[in-house]
Amino acid sequence: MRRFLTLVVACVVSLTFPGFLAEADAQQPVVRFATLTSISKAPPAVVAEKRGLFDKHGVKVEMKLFAEGRVAIEALAAGQFDIGMFGDIPGLALLARGYPGKIIAAGLGGPARQAVLVRKDAPYQRLEDLKGKKLGLTKGSTDELALEASFTKRGLRWDDFTVIDLKQGEKATALQLGHVDVVEAFEPVPAIIVTKGIGRRLLTAHGEIPDIIGVIIASTKFLESHPGEVVKFLRALHEGAQWAHAYPNEMVDLLHKELKVDRPVLIDSIPRQWWYVEVFSHTLEDWQRAADLLLRLKRVAAPLDVKGLVEFKFLAEALGKKYPLGVAAADVLRYPNVTVRE
Template sequence: MTHPSFNYRYRTLLLVLLASALWLAGCSQSGSSLQASSSGSNSKDDKVVIHIGVQGKTGILPYAREKGWFEDSLKEAGAEVQWHEFASGPPHFEALAAGRIDFGAVGGTPVISGQVGNVDFRAVAVTADGRKGNMIVIPKDSPIQELKDLKGKKIGVAKGSSAYNFLYMALDQAGLTDSDVKVIQLQPDEARPALDTGAIDAWSIWEPYATTAVFQTGASLLASGEDLNINAPSFLIARTGFTEEHPELTVAFLKAYEEARIYFTTHLDEVSEDISKTQKLDKEIISRVLKNSQPILLPITPEFAKAHQEQADFLYKSGAIDKQLDTSKVLESKFVEQALKELNEDKQK
């Protein structure tokens, strides 16, 4: 099924994203101040500086940032850490193209957009299967009962995000296209007030925003990836130049991530308490979000690769991207396989 207006809107978004990326990349190559502070640079004491992109407030990376875990782990490997905040996944790729970050954690749709734009990166590990990661939320007392009731409604979503692709796959399952609804570009901090005030009728979003809206306002979940059997893996991404120049630090980063993930998932009560205090959110909300999230760190198995390819194929068939991708070209598991192997060997000692 071809969605003409979806094609136009999404391709316009990609052009803006890629133009920004190319402009930033040009700046980074021009010898400007951006180049001087670029990723993988050496500090005065010859330590490599690893630049990590982070989004959200409840995931492993933001929690580890608060705890200083990556700083401690990577210091042993002779590296320093700098963090860069983003509102969603797509801006990570602008930063990757400009050489301003080396690693990040994003959903599958930004990964596809990055590949379409020829950004030089690799997806190096799977961090979530995506079945519970994206949801469509409707306000309390909404007359909307099922997906087909979205026809003619205003839906907020961050364009280019994993929730954006999820929305269109959900609409497709209901026999709708984007021409049947009004999609409004909103970042999470813009969409929540819009949902609360009735400016939008529904919100396609990821955790923790969905559960927070349900608990705080009585909003309802209309659909999730689990309900619709939509697998949309999330990934850790890495700048190719960094992985080639510093393969040992790439493994060290992944080891630090896995150690953080293990603590994060085995101390949920403590983690929930910490996050509820720093983010001033009810602990019950955070506990529910974390139980829904179930973060993982795994190589990109054939099953995950197939699910990711299906996402790209859907975007191509919908007319959202203008070329068919072989997504396997940006998937690389050797670093995470080595990291997990080394951690397992350490346990045996």
């Protein structure tokens, strides 16, 4: 009887005040979300949007994908977005500049997504063979963290190379035309270079470093004003990451359609991804490594203590776990296996 009366009241309200429900819906907070078009950042959010996961979890999201991380960072800093997903280096640099926000989750990862590439016919077999050569990378990105790990492992230094700052989209052409001898890049740029016959992977960061983990940063104002929306957003994004991992063949079709990336590139690059938002046992250490690199490269004026920049209670409520987890990403994640062909 009570349920019947509730339905009657709802019907009366909707018929008597037709604008009431629309007005209530319009007042629901919107999560303005910025991330990148890269294969490492966009997929879980694209899945969440296109498969209705944001709607399923009751959160309204306005999402914009940026081709360049620097532009996305500037947009978040200017208050145009509430939450952003970026690489660790640019994200930490933003917080070091005084941006009022917190890291609330991992921004996806996977060391195999970072690669050092040379031209296809180049004689180089080791990174050490390239001492004195022109090295193209994107300054202020995860390129620097991956290379730092590879340099340290081999006793190399930054001044062993002539470093040239390139945008991600410039690297394939720069390598092909001989403007640089070697590039460091994250997917899908390595896959583009390989599938177009321009170059080959000399090494990836897999085995060089535990992981290269991006960050999800939210403004303090939004965290304080709309904590429930943040929880629902993270829940939907996590579910999107899980779906992407479980259905890599379907991801080829989805990302080809939504990101306009060639299928051969996706087939090559998807198996090199770990898509996740969870914080593992090594995550804080990995982020601290990135923060320390920023100091060594004189990108920040003072040391950063990463532990003071994070807030995981929203992630804990979203997924029902305590973070950081007691396991490493490599203990629970596997690279996706794509079986479709061109």
